[in-house]
Amino acid sequence: MCSCRRLGGGLVQPGGSLVLSCTGAGFTLDHYSIGWFRQAPGKEREWVGCISSSDGSTDYADSVKDRFIISRDKSNNAVNLRMNSLKPEDTAVYSCAARFWTVTTCWEIDQYEYLGWGTLVTVSS
DSSP: OEEEEEESOSEEOTTOOEEEEEEESSSOGGGEEEEEEEEOTTSOOEEEEEEOTTTOOEEEOTTTTTTEEEEEEGGGTEEEEEEOSOOGGGOEEEEEEEEESOOSSTTOGGGOSEEOBOEEEEEOO
């Protein structure tokens, strides 16, 4: 099962940065494709981005492209989501999802085998 945790506080000012870490309990995340999703209050779940297990390639939603970066931290068996230039509209519960090896369409939550517990990120002044 994968879990998602914040590295740093959950309340961030607009323009600030925050890192979320997705860790795998009992399995090696290197062998899994990881997707990040978020759900804002009163809204549907939204795909944020993903990283492939096969070649490490990443893909991002247009709303976060050039601001968010997904990377692997092999020493800690984790996949990090670095969020820069945060905006109030980035406020949401963020979750990571995992599937062994590859996913066909990484923006679809149904492609994944595991969904981690979410963590709330609030962007506000």
